[in-house]
Each structure stands twice: as structure tokens, then as C-alpha cells.
Amino acid sequence: MILFLTCMTITINICFSSNPCSLRTLSVDGHFSFDEVHHAAKDFGNRFQLLPLAVLYPKSVSDIATTIRHIWQMGPNSELTVAARGHSHSLQGQAQAHQGVVINMESLQGRKMHVHTGNYPYVDASGGDLWIDILRECLKYELAPKSWTDYLHLTVGGTLSNAGVSGQAFRHGPQINNVHQLEVVTGMGEVLNCSEKQNSDLFHSVLGGLGQFGIITRARISLEPASDMVKWIRVLYSDFTTFAADQERLIGAGSTFDYIEGFVIINRTGLLNNWRSSFNPQDPVQASQFQSDGRTLYCLELAKYFNRDRIDALNEEVRNLLSQLRYITSTLFLTEVPYLEFLDRVHVSEVKLRSKGLWEVPHPWLNLLVPKSKINDFADEVFGNILTDTSNGPILIYPVNKSKWDNRTSVVIPDEDIFYLVAFLTSAVPSSTGNDGLEHILTQNKRILEFCETARLGMKQYLPHYTTQEEWKAHFGPRWEVFAQRKSIYDPLAILAPGQRIFQKAI
Numbered sequence: 001m002i003l004f005l006t007c008m009t010i011t012i013n014i015c016f017s018s019n020p021c022s023l024r025t026l027s028v029d030g031h032f033s034f035d036e037v038h039h040a041a042k043d044f045g046n047r048f049q050l051l052p053l054a055v056l057y058p059k060s061v062s063d064i065a066t067t068i069r070h071i072w073q074m075g076p077n078s079e080l081t082v083a084a085r086g087h088s089h090s091l092q093g094q095a096q097a098h099q100g101v102v103i104n105m106e107s108l109q110g111r112k113m114h115v116h117t118g119n120y121p122y123v124d125a126s127g128g129d130l131w132i133d134i135l136r137e138c139l140k141y142e143l144a145p146k147s148w149t150d151y152l153h154l155t156v157g158g159t160l161s162n163a164g165v166s167g168q169a170f171r172h173g174p175q176i177n178n179v180h181q182l183e184v185v186t187g188m189g190e191v192l193n194c195s196e197k198q199n200s201d202l203f204h205s206v207l208g209g210l211g212q213f214g215i216i217t218r219a220r221i222s223l224e225p226a227s228d229m230v231k232w233i234r235v236l237y238s239d240f241t242t243f244a245a246d247q248e249r250l251i252g253a254g255s256t257f258d259y260i261e262g263f264v265i266i267n268r269t270g271l272l273n274n275w276r277s278s279f280n281p282q283d284p285v286q287a288s289q290f291q292s293d294g295r296t297l298y299c300l301e302l303a304k305y306f307n308r309d310r311i312d313a314l315n316e317e318v319r320n321l322l323s324q325l326r327y328i329t330s331t332l333f334l335t336e337v338p339y340l341e342f343l344d345r346v347h348v349s350e351v352k353l354r355s356k357g358l359w360e361v362p363h364p365w366l367n368l369l370v371p372k373s374k375i376n377d378f379a380d381e382v383f384g385n386i387l388t389d390t391s392n393g394p395i396l397i398y399p400v401n402k403s404k405w406d407n408r409t410s411v412v413i414p415d416e417d418i419f420y421l422v423a424f425l426t427s428a429v430p431s432s433t434g435n436d437g438l439e440h441i442l443t444q445n446k447r448i449l450e451f452c453e454t455a456r457l458g459m460k461q462y463l464p465h466y467t468t469q470e471e472w473k474a475h476f477g478p479r480w481e482v483f484a485q486r487k488s489i490y491d492p493l494a495i496l497a498p499g500q501r502i503f504q505k506a507i
């Protein structure tokens with residue numbers, strides 16, 4: 001009996017002190033879950049699993065502010081951290097919080113998405129909104145965001161914490177360059193609006209800030225008129241230098257395509273490798289199944305937006321642009337698809353892979369930004385030496401213009417006017433010990449990273465993943481001090497986004 005009473009006293013005392021269970025006493029419009037937390041320890045990468053203590057399903061911004069303020073007020077005595085969880089398409093646990101609080105951003109309600117028309121149209125969206133929902137809403141007004149990711153089932157807060165890059169970035173810059181204003185909850189639980197003019201340091205910190213400085217609860221996103229249709233084109237090259245030169249020519253031209261990407265075809269077929277493809281004949285998808293006879297081929301992927309009443313002029317323009325390129329002439333694949341179908345094209349592959357149980361497998365992805373001056377060296381070694389037999393998923397490769405990236409944001413990019421995004425979007429076959437297994441792919445990734453390091457390519461990781469602060473310092477280079485200083489201003493206790501493993505909460 002005495003023992004029982006002692007235990008009870010201890011529990012009560014702990015709850016009144018800076019113990020995690022005091023979260024139970026917080027008054028929020030939404031709710032906390034303390035039991036069903038396992039799903040918040042999973043992400044698309046399917047390799048890292050950190051169990052949180054609780055998941056907050058916020059109904060309002062003030063739920064998020066109240067929770068963070070509460071943890072902030074506990075001070076350094078508490079180990080609690082907070083991770084915003086968007087659509088959890090991170091690769092290495094970046095949206096997880098070991099024994100902390102995960103905030104399920106998609107349940108954030110309150111002000112509805114609102115499209116503003118006029119000369120400078122924009123949409124106000126929640127940090128937890130999916131880009132596909134934003135697109136659908138904007139299309140009701142014949143408008144659309146300018147800059148995308150290839151896959152739209154990601155949240156606004158998730159992509160703005162990285163950059164958000166796709167085939168439109170050469171012209172519009174990444175998504176973080178197409179945002180006018182943010183509402184942010186800082187690591188002290190303050191709710192602040194920020195923009196170029198108001199709290200501009202916070203604004204630039206948060207964009208590409210890996211969730212370190214605040215939780216994005218609202219974003220004002222720039223829009224442009226949407227088209228009805230898209231002319232979607234793929235052409236093949238057998239020579240990397242010619243392929244890259246054509247890509248660079250296109251991203252530098254005044255009159256050009258609306259979307260420019262490319263990918264590498266390494267002697268391959270199979271569902272996993274075709275997950276981004278969803279055409280039928282007259283059929284650009286066939287480009288990725290082209291008989292390469294063991295050679296490596298490079299596929300340039302292009303798109304031009306148009307309205308149906310302009311089809312003749314559009315055809316003429318496309319003919320002109322294509323006539324300047326040096327692809328293998330027999331390999332022109334071309335189709336027309338509705339605008340939404342083009343932008344949401346990867347989802348079709350997701351549905352296909354899910355139905356075969358191939359979506360929820362480990363994804364040891366590697367995303368790199370390689371300076372233009374080193375891209376031929378990179379291609380020689382990686383496609384000519386490291387990855388010769390096969391690849392376990394698509395390899396994207398396309399250039400973007402640095403001038404379209406605002407250097408005041410937190411994202412780190414190579415120091416050259418043009419750099420390439422190279423994305424190894426691999427899937428591992430669970431429990432395989434062969435070339436399609438996780439260990440083999442991780443070894444290949446390591447070889448690629450080691451080559452970049454020894455050849456001093458000036459490469460930077462996109463969606464970076466490091467495990468020590470030393471590595472993070474090297475990643476940021478001369479920008480580390482600013483990054484660390486911003487952290488000390490907006491999240492001095494290092495409560496936010498612990499899954500990035502950049503800062504550790506001091507206790």
C-alpha cells in the first residue's frame with residue numbers, strides 16, 4: 001500500500017513538472033493521440049522508424065502554437081521535440097521525432113484555401129495542403145502555380161522546407177522562389193507573418209530551411225494562367241555530351257519549352273523502372289523501354305503548354321524548337337495530354353506500384369546538385385563505370401539556372417550559373433541480397449558520393465541527409481554560421497525538426 005501511494009505521488013509530481021504527460025492537460029481545438037502513434041514513425045524511405053510520444057492532430061494554428069509554446073516553456077529540462085509531418089514522403093526520418101510530438105499537418109483546418117484572381121494572382125493555402133488539391137482548386141479559376149515537383153501528393157510545408165524542383169525550375173526557379181508570404185509558428189510558439197518586406201529574415205530562413213526555424217502554417221503562392229493541354233515529348237540520345245548541350249541550350253533560350261527534364265536509360269525494363277511513365281503510343285513512354293542493346297541512352301523530356309485553339313501555331317513552334325536539337329531522329333515520341341494529367345503523371349505510376357505491393361518498399365534515394373562544369377566528369381564515372389548493368393529506378397538529370405534561385409533562402413546549391421539536378425530514385429526489393437537489394441544500392445550510393453568528394457565536383461546534396469554536425473557544416477560551407485545563427489534566433493532550444501539531425505536539443 002505504501003509502495004502504491006509512493007508511485008502515485010511520483011506520477012502526479014512528474015505530471016505537474018516538465019514531464020511529457022503534461023501535454024495531456026493542454027487545451028487544444030484538435031486532439032492528441034498517445035496510443036496510435038506507429039504510423040508517425042514511417043515515411044516513404046521506409047528505412048528509419050522513430051516512435052513519437054504523441055501525435056497532435058491540430059484543428060487550428062493556435063493548437064500548434066500552444067503545443068510548441070508549452071514545450072518551449074518547459075525549457076531545457078524537457079527532452080521533448082516537435083516534428084511537423086506533411087505527407088511523410090521524407091526518405092530518412094526527417095519528419096519523425098523520437099519520443100517527441102509529431103504534428104499531423106494535413107489535419108490543420110481553419111481558413112480555407114483561397115484563390116485571388118487579378119493581374120498578379122495568388123493562392124493562400126495551408127502548410128498541410130497537398131499540391132494536387134491546390135492545383136484542382138486553382139484550375140477552377142483557370143490558374144495554376146508556376147513551379148512544381150514531379151509528384152503532387154506532397155504538402156506545401158514539406159516541399160517549401162526543401163526547395164521544390166521540377167522541369168519548370170529553369171524558368172521560374174524552385175517552389176521556394178514562387179512564394180510571396182508565409183505564416184510561421186517559431187520554436188518559441190510565436191505565430192508570425194513574414195515576407196520580403198515583413199520579418200524578411202524569418203521568411204528567407206524558413207524557405208529551404210529543412211523545418212529548422214518554424215512550422216509553415218500558411219503560404220501565399222504565386223499563380224499564372226493555366227493551359228488546357230500539354231504537348232509531351234521525349235527524344236533519345238546515345239551521347240551524354242550532346243544530350244547535355246541540348247538541355248543547356250534549351251534552358252538558356254528565350255523561346256523554349258515550359259518544362260525541361262531528362263533521364264538516363266541503363267539497359268533496363270521492368271515495372272519499377274517505368275514508374276514515372278504513363279503514356280500510350282504516339283507514346284513517349286516507349287522511350288524509356290527503348291531497346292538500348294546494353295548501351296546507356298539519355299532521354300530528353302519536354303513539354304509545351306497550350307490551349308486547344310492555338311494548336312497550329314503550337315505545332316509550328318514545337319517543330320522549330322525540335323529542329324535545333326541533335327537527338328537520334330528515329331526516336332521522337334510525342335503526345336498531347338490534358339494539363340492536369342501531365343502535372344499529376346507520377347500518381348498513375350504510384351497507383352500501379354501500390355497495386356503490386358511495390359510502393360511501400362525501401363527507397364534509398366540519392367539527390368544531387370552537380371555544377372555544369374563537372375557534369376561530363378560525373379556522367380563518365382557514374383554512368384560509364386559505377387552504374388553500368390542496371391539501375392533500380394529512374395535516374396533524372398536536368399539543368400537549372402542559378403539566377404532563378406534566391407540566395408537569401410536557406411537552401412544550399414553549387415556555386416555555378418548552371419547546375420544539374422541528378423536524382424537516383426531507387427527502390428530496393430525487400431530482403432534481396434542481390435543487385436536490387438538495399439545493401440547493394442547503398443554501396444552504389446556511397447561510391448557515387450565518394451567519387452564526387454575525391455573528384456572535388458563541388459556537388460551539393462538535395463534533400464540532404466547527414467548524421468553528424470561536422471557533415472552538416474561541410475554541407476553548408478560558408479553559410480553554416482548564418483544557418484546556426486538563425487537557429488539560435490527562431491528555435492533556440494532546438495525543438496523543431498529533430499529528424500534532420502542538424503541540431504540536438506540541449507538538456
Ligand code: FAD
Nearest residue numbers: 086087088089090127149150151155157158164165211216
Ligand atoms: P514530410 O516528409 O512530411 O516533411 C519533410 C520535412 O519538412 C520534415 O523535416 C518535416 O518536419 C518538415 N515539414 C513538413 N511540413 C512542414 C511545415 N508545414 N512547416 C515546416 N516544416 C515542415 N522533391 C522535389 O523537389 N521535386 C520532385 O520532383 C520530387 N518528387 C518526389 C516524388 C516522390 C514520389 C517523393 C516521395 C518525393 C519527391 N520529392 C520531390 C521530395 C519531396 O519534395 C520531399 O521529400 C518533401 O519533403 C516531401 O513533402 P512531405 O509533405 O511529404 O514532407
